[in-house]
Amino acid sequence: MQVTDWSDFQTFLAVARAGKLALAGEALGMDATTVSRRLRRLENRLGATLFEQTREGQILTQAGERVLVAVEAMAQASRELETGRPDSGLTGHVRISVSEGFGNSVVAPNLGDLAARHPGLVIDLVATSGFLSPSRREADIAVLLSRPKSGPLIARKLSDYALRLYASPDYLAGRPAIKQTRDLKSGHQLVGYVPELIYAPELNYLSEIDADLVANLRSTSILAQHRILAASGGIGVLPCFMGDGDPALVRVLPDQVIIRSFWLVTHKDTHSLQRIRAVHTWLTETTKAKFKLLMP
Known part of the structure; x- marks a missing residue:
């Protein structure tokens, strides 16, 4: 041997x-x-x-x-x-893939806390339109919009989150009043995703409000849509953790709420690595602490 x-x-x-x-x-x-x-x-x-x-x-x-x-x-x-004492100094590299909105609004502002806990780790935050795949080892941890149906993955529900319609007061001041969803179909500019470039069906928000609603100002980026809305460009759907925190926006039809979920996903072969478990735990704790922001 x-x-x-x-x-x-x-x-x-x-x-x-x-x-x-x-x-x-x-x-x-x-x-x-x-x-x-x-x-x-x-x-x-x-x-x-x-x-x-x-x-x-x-x-x-x-x-x-x-x-x-x-x-x-x-x-x-x-x-x-x-x-002669327990070693808590983790080292190595962890890549996290998240959606733009969640990454910029929830994860990025708290990354300093993660670095303080584990100064030996190198963290990549990939917050883009689309996701890297833990199954193909493009990312160590991904926060996805739905539970993966196949692949050598471990997935658990991270949190629900709410979305609503938003617009700026200046935009609404010069437009027909909106008292019900059918009022959105006439005299209003709607902001949304480019239909053929939607990377996840969970992003098809407008059709869930009303099947006949069609956006005429479109972007693949939720951050760009947010900017359009804040600049009085129209009415659109945003996660509440983005829309409620922007003083330039107000809710439109506030009783109209869309609920989605985030799923925390890792590869089975690397899930047990200490550095992956540490970041997994941090993401869970951070999201739990922001629950009122996610589900106001």
């Missing part, structure tokens, strides 16, 4: 954290060739390919992710034995 040198596992861990052989070598005080040779030796002994070589660098395979869970636990235990 072959015994694997712990230094080979340390090399593996350095590459997993740095993502590139040269950067891992700098951290370890060795050249990239030596790092590569140690990785090959470890892979031969384990009988598995641990990394895929890409243009961006070294990407963990499924086998590599399973090994990483064990090696991070070993590294933590080693640090605790050396120091």
Whole structure:
């Protein structure tokens, strides 16, 4: 039975954290060739390919992710034995994929708290129109608009959130009064998504209010729609965590409420990694603390 040198596992861990052989070598005080040779030796002994070589660098395979869970636990235990006290210093890289609105309104303002808790972590917040896929390992954690129906994923409901119609007082002052949904169909500019570019069916808000409502000012970005509404460009649907916080906007037909849900999703192979669990917990706690903002 072959015994694997712990230094080979340390090399593996350095590459997993740095993502590139040269950067891992700098951290370890060795050249990239030596790092590569140690990785090959470890892979031969384990009988598995641990990394895929890409243009961006070294990407963990499924086998590599399973090994990483064990090696991070070993590294933590080693640090605790050396120091004689529990080790809480997480290191590594976590990429979070969220929608634009949630990312900019709820997650981004609180990222400083996450950094203070875990200063050794590098956090990527990808807040765009569309989502990166945990299933394809594009992101470590994703906050999605619906529960995934397939894939090697772990999903749990993060929170419900409410949406309403909003407009600026200046826009409403010069337009026909709105007392019911049918009043939106005449004499008003409606703001919404580009139908053929909607990246999730849950974003099709106007048709839920009334099947005949059609936006004539359209954008793929909820942030752009927000700007249009705040600049007196029309009436549109926004999450309450965006619309209620903008003094330039007021609710239109306030009894008309749309409810959606956020789902917190991770890959099964990396869900147990300490850094993933830590950010997962932080996202859950942060969202819970903002529940009144999400569901006013």
